[in-house]
Amino acid sequence: MIPERKAARELIAFYLDAGVDAFLGEEPINRMADDLSRPLNAIAAALEPRTRRPASESPLALAQSPLRQKPTPGSSPPPPEAAVMAAREAARNAKTLDELQALLATFEGCALRATATQLVFADGDPQSRVMFVGEAPGYDEDIVGRPFIGRSGKLLDRMMAAIGLDRTSAYIANVVPWRPPGNRTPTPQETAICLPFIRRQIELADPDILVCLGGPAMQTLLGIKDGITRSRGRWFSYQTGRREIRALATFHPAFLLRSPLQKRFAWRDFLALKKALVTLPAIRSQT
Numbered sequence: 027m028i029p030e031r032k033a034a035r036e037l038i039a040f041y042l043d044a045g046v047d048a049f050l051g052e053e054p055i056n057r058m059a060d061d062l063s064r065p066l067n068a069i070a071a072a073l074e075p076r077t078r079r080p081a082s083e084s085p086l087a088l089a090q091s092p093l094r095q096k097p098t099p100g101s102s103p104p105p106p107e108a109a110v111m112a113a114r115e116a117a118r119n120a121k122t123l124d125e126l127q128a129l130l131a132t133f134e135g136c137a138l139r140a141t142a143t144q145l146v147f148a149d150g151d152p153q154s155r156v157m158f159v160g161e162a163p164g165y166d167e168d169i170v171g172r173p174f175i176g177r178s179g180k181l182l183d184r185m186m187a188a189i190g191l192d193r194t195s196a197y198i199a200n201v202v203p204w205r206p207p208g209n210r211t212p213t214p215q216e217t218a219i220c221l222p223f224i225r226r227q228i229e230l231a232d233p234d235i236l237v238c239l240g241g242p243a244m245q246t247l248l249g250i251k252d253g254i255t256r257s258r259g260r261w262f263s264y265q266t267g268r269r270e271i272r273a274l275a276t277f278h279p280a281f282l283l284r285s286p287l288q289k290r291f292a293w294r295d296f297l298a299l300k301k302a303l304v305t306l307p308a309i310r311s312q313t
């Protein structure tokens with residue numbers, strides 16, 4: 027094999043072993059550099075080989091109206107505060123879950139949209155009495171476009187089945203609806219930008235019970251500072267904007283796959299969920 031090709035193969039194998047599974051651009055970008063001209067130059071360079079664009083689509087115009095343009099891999103995302111405000115506005119405008127999904131599908135304020143294959147909005151029945159919310163989609167969910175369909179999703183299915191639930195009697199979503207590259211943890215900014223959408227999704231689905239899967243979903247949605255080990259199994263209240271509902275946090279199925287001994291605690295939480303579904307007055311008619 028030609029030495030350069032062999033070296034390139036070895037480098038790619040090294041990246042894959044290190045967990046890198048997405049290439050975002052040809053040139054590395056120092057995102058720590060506080061220099062406005064660099065992203066503009068990077069955008070300009072990215073646009074260079076293509077046909078000339080009208081002035082309204084110049085790199086400067088794109089940077090000044092960042093929410094209107096799908097971010098190109100390698101370009102800098104819009105300022106987080108502007109994106110959070112745009113997210114709040116968009117989420118408020120959605121009158122139904124279908125509208126919310128359509129708005130999210132075209133929302134350009136979160137840079138994860140540029141690297142994800144597609145939006146992973148929800149699975150299950152939004153009319154259900156119980157809604158499960160995880161952190162963010164992984165590799166399998168990104169390919170298929172439905173939450174919790176990989177290994178941890180299979181475990182979630184088994185845990186739901188143990189208390190008589192399945193995807194026709196539960197609704198499932200994530201705080202962040204796009205897969206972060208390489209399954210990394212979403213940044214606080216990405217989570218803040220996506221928060222108005224998941225809050226609106228919960229409000230529109232209007233479940234009787236919200237179940238946060240894992241610490242990040244619990245901390246984001248319930249505003250709890252403690253870790254999941256201390257907080258799981260306890261009931262909290264969650265204000266949907268329409269009414270107060272009950273909320274429970276439990277271990278994330280991905281954590282349970284790594285720490286099977288903890289399944290006994292998750293089992294207790296699911297039994298508590300089952301009991302609550304039986305004893306709580308049903309606003310929802312199903313289950």
Ligand code: URA
Nearest residue numbers: 160161162163173174
């Ligand atoms: N982990 C999550 O938090 N959500 C998914 O959809 C899959 C894995």
